[in-house]
Amino acid sequence: MKDAFGSPQSLLVLGGTSEIALATVRRLMARRARTVWLAGRPGPGLDSAAAGLREEAAAHGAEVAVRTVPFDALAPETHEEVLEKVFAEGDIDLVLLAFGVLGDQQGDEQDPMAAVRVTRTNYTGAVSSGLVCAKALRAQGHGSLVVLSSVAGERARRANFIYGSSKAGLDAFAQGLGDALHGSGVHVLVVRPGFVHTRMTAGRAPAPLATTPSAVAEAIEHGVRRRARTVWVPAALGPVMSVLRHLPRPLFRRLPG
Numbered sequence: 001m002k003d004a005f006g007s008p009q010s011l012l013v014l015g016g017t018s019e020i021a022l023a024t025v026r027r028l029m030a031r032r033a034r035t036v037w038l039a040g041r042p043g044p045g046l047d048s049a050a051a052g053l054r055e056e057a058a059a060h061g062a063e064v065a066v067r068t069v070p071f072d073a074l075a076p077e078t079h080e081e082v083l084e085k086v087f088a089e090g091d092i093d094l095v096l097l098a099f100g101v102l103g104d105q106q107g108d109e110q111d112p113m114a115a116v117r118v119t120r121t122n123y124t125g126a127v128s129s130g131l132v133c134a135k136a137l138r139a140q141g142h143g144s145l146v147v148l149s150s151v152a153g154e155r156a157r158r159a160n161f162i163y164g165s166s167k168a169g170l171d172a173f174a175q176g177l178g179d180a181l182h183g184s185g186v187h188v189l190v191v192r193p194g195f196v197h198t199r200m201t202a203g204r205a206p207a208p209l210a211t212t213p214s215a216v217a218e219a220i221e222h223g224v225r226r227r228a229r230t231v232w233v234p235a236a237l238g239p240v241m242s243v244l245r246h247l248p249r250p251l252f253r254r255l256p257g
Helices: 021-029 044-059 076-088 105-111 110-138 156-181 213-225 236-243
Strands: 010-014 034-040 065-070 094-097 141-150 186-193 228-232
Touching: 010 021, 010 110, 021 034, 021 044, 021 094, 021 141, 021 213, 034 044, 034 076, 034 105, 044 065, 044 076, 065 076, 076 110, 094 110, 105 110, 105 156, 110 156, 110 186, 141 213, 156 186, 186 213, 213 228, 228 236
Parallel strands: 010 034, 010 094, 034 065, 094 141, 141 186, 186 228
Antiparallel strands: none
């Protein structure tokens, strides 16, 4: 359960090597989170992420149980079994759905199966795991489900319409799930960051209003505390996208990629 300050004490991260997710976990560990599950594909990356959190907790004298669980967004047939085992270990206060792939727009346009992999990861895998977690959260009667969407899902651009379309689907799903869970005690927060400086965007020219994993983590914490339904990171993206959403297509098409 959340502590007296409203901070979650138990976390489940789907996408356990995500830089945004790990920045969020570190922030919440500093606020009394004491149980962390990192779900992701088994390997050195996941093990290293868990070890780093344990070391950081120990350095601050905090007793935090950090555990890993094998999870593959592309294997939805395993999601129910894998995630139900986590919830069977005890209540989860916050689930952070943070996995996703950017893909290679030019290459994916020429390779339909590569494009399908992007959409299966970002959308289909999220629908499957999101519904499993929502069911478990509803059963326990409390908790937050935080879904990392993207500004790219607001209106798909020529430069990244495959990725953008997958995030548009995810965003719509998460909003509808939040409505479905209304009154259950479960809160759904949709997070829409702009360009974030991470490994996934390395080598790409940053877009205007670019941000960092730590800034997104701060927005997530504040959004959960006030039980917001949607947060933009940075906040200025909200009004900017309100304008771009209604820009005539011929003008929108001319925007730089």
